Amino acid sequence: MSGGDxxxxxxxxxxxxxxxxxxxxxxxxxxxxxxxxxxxxxRIEDTDRTRYVPEAVEALHxxxxxxxxxxxxGPLAGGPYEPxxxxxxxxTYHERAQRLVATGHAYPCFCTPERLARLRAEQEARxxxxxxDRHCLYLPQEEVQQRLRAGEPHTIRLRVPDHGPVTFHDxxxxxxxxxxxxLTDHILLKSDGYPTxxxxxxxxxxxxRISHVIRAEEWLSSVPYYVLIYRAFAWAEPVFAHLSVLxxxxxxxxxKRKNNTSVRWYREHGFLPEAVLNFLALLGWSHxxxxxxxxxxEFRDLLTLERIVKSGPIFDLKKLEWMNGVYxxxxxxxxxxxRLQPFLSxxxxxxxxxxxxxxxxxxxxxxxxxxxxLIPFLQEPDPACLPxxxxxxxxxxxDIRHGLELLYxxxxxxxxxxxxxxxxxxxxxxxxxxxxxxxxxxSVRVAVTGTSASPPLYDFCNVIGWSRAxxxxxxxxxxxxxR
Ligand code: GLU
Numbered sequence: 114m115s116g117g118d119x120x121x122x123x124x125x126x127x128x129x130x131x132x133x134x135x136x137x138x139x140x141x142x143x144x145x146x147x148x149x150x151x152x153x154x155x156r157i158e159d160t161d162r163t164r165y166v167p168e169a170v171e172a173l174h175x176x177x178x179x180x181x182x183x184x185x186x187g188p189l190a191g192g193p194y195e196p197x198x199x200x201x202x203x204x205t206y207h208e209r210a211q212r213l214v215a216t217g218h219a220y221p222c223f224c225t226p227e228r229l230a231r232l233r234a235e236q237e238a239r240x241x242x243x244x245x246d247r248h249c250l251y252l253p254q255e256e257v258q259q260r261l262r263a264g265e266p267h268t269i270r271l272r273v274p275d276h277g278p279v280t281f282h283d284x285x286x287x288x289x290x291x292x293x294x295x296l297t298d299h300i301l302l303k304s305d306g307y308p309t310x311x312x313x314x315x316x317x318x319x320x321x322r323i324s325h326v327i328r329a330e331e332w333l334s335s336v337p338y339y340v341l342i343y344r345a346f347a348w349a350e351p352v353f354a355h356l357s358v359l360x361x362x363x364x365x366x367x368x369k370r371k372n373n374t375s376v377r378w379y380r381e382h383g384f385l386p387e388a389v390l391n392f393l394a395l396l397g398w399s400h401x402x403x404x405x406x407x408x409x410x411e412f413r414d415l416l417t418l419e420r421i422v423k424s425g426p427i428f429d430l431k432k433l434e435w436m437n438g439v440y441x442x443x444x445x446x447x448x449x450x451x452r453l454q455p456f457l458s459x460x461x462x463x464x465x466x467x468x469x470x471x472x473x474x475x476x477x478x479x480x481x482x483x484x485x486x487l488i489p490f491l492q493e494p495d496p497a498c499l500p501x502x503x504x505x506x507x508x509x510x511x512d513i514r515h516g517l518e519l520l521y522x523x524x525x526x527x528x529x530x531x532x533x534x535x536x537x538x539x540x541x542x543x544x545x546x547x548x549x550x551x552x553x554x555x556s557v558r559v560a561v562t563g564t565s566a567s568p569p570l571y572d573f574c575n576v577i578g579w580s581r582a583x584x585x586x587x588x589x590x591x592x593x594x595x596r
Pocket of ligand 1: 328
């Protein structure tokens with residue numbers, strides 16, 4: 114196949130907030146298409162009208178755009194195979210379904226939902242697989258024609274062959290066979306005139322010249338139905354590649370109850386799209402040199418379907434947070450400041466922000482953590498609730514006050530000290546008092562920053578300004594009990 118012929122697609126159903134699994138499939142589809150100078154298509158699978166959420170389509174476009182995974186063709190981008198929204202393609206499905214009926218590969222079914230529910234319940238009670246019993250396949254032709262003419266509600270069902278396996282090849286999973294005895298005469302066209310995915314997917318993949326169907330493993334059991342349709346029309350089958358489905362820590366399929374599945378959640382908490390892509394790529398594929406951190410471009414250039422992992426990767430939020438931290442630390446301060454803007458809960462002077470960021474960048478795992486990290490810089494600590502007692506176990510509060518009282522005039526006399534004078538002053542007073550130097554540094558840290566886990570103390574004072582630091586020191590020591 115020449116490069117330009119590679120066409121991949123995602124076909125998400127707009128049923129709510131875009132799912133991380135959709136981004137995962139989009140990443141592999143887009144990278145594979147790009148690597149082969151091909152085309153990545155977005156098709157909206159909105160044929161289940163009971164689950165359709167109109168806002169979800171826009172949310173999907175937004176999520177793909179955020180992750181830099183915009184499709185080359187799709188409802189917004191347009192393209193030669195428009196429309197890319199299945200609800201706008203109904204005549205195509207009707208025409209195809211009629212052809213299947215005409216050639217004996219499908220048949221009308223007039224069974225009511227009540228009859229089907231009864232059938233199902235009976236089969237379940239007998240512990241049999243739930244399959245359609247082909248009641249309508251055996252109706253006399255005249256009766257069928259007469260009921261159709263009378264406009265009786267009906268569906269169109271695929272006629273699964275009576276015998277033999279349905280076999281196909283998946284690049285990741287090898288040759289797969291389904292016995293027809295485990296298949297059922299699936300509905301292709303519903304009585305509301307909409308197709309099911311069993312009809313719409315193969316018809317659209319064929320019509321849109323999709324060469325590689327790369328999608329999650331959970332859809333594998335639908336492939337035999339597509340294959341029967343491809344064969345009924347004598348169409349060439351696409352390459353199938355079923356990615357391992359993302360899993361919760363207990364190995365069940367990644368679900369809302371055990372993980373945050375919506376792309377929006379990651380975006381709103383300040384995960385960087387490039388970190389999310391790296392993380393998703395690493396879940397589904399292994400880097401030839403075992404690298405963990407790599408760019409989208411590197412992934413794209415190295416991607417082969419053969420290196421896609423077969424077993425279900427666990428979606429580990431802690432690992433994603435770690436990776437996101439790596440990407441945050443790689444950002445230049447100006448860029449970090451810009452990316453943080455939507456996350457700031459209060460406006461911060463740009464100049465101040467750029468001075469603070471080098472001190473907090475190291476610790477941020479998400480952009481959303483910025484507000485907590487800024488508190489010590491922007492907000493005067495409440496002198497009455499400083500965590501001296503928790504942070505310094507060897508000294509009493511009275512001792513701490515005493516130490517700070519002695520230190521205060523020595524420090525203020527320095528004005529804005531350089532780093533070594535500041536350190537020397539604290540150390541020599543600690544020695545005089547017979548304290549461990551760390552305890553006196555910690556006393557100053559708690560007094561000035563309000564916390565025991567702050568960025569480097571000297572740099573912190575420089576950023577907030579020494580006179581402000583001294584004021585904080587003064588208020589803190591005055592709130593401590595005297596000896
Ligand atoms: N509509 C399915 C989904 O919502 C995708 C099916 C496919 O990719 O073929 O994920």
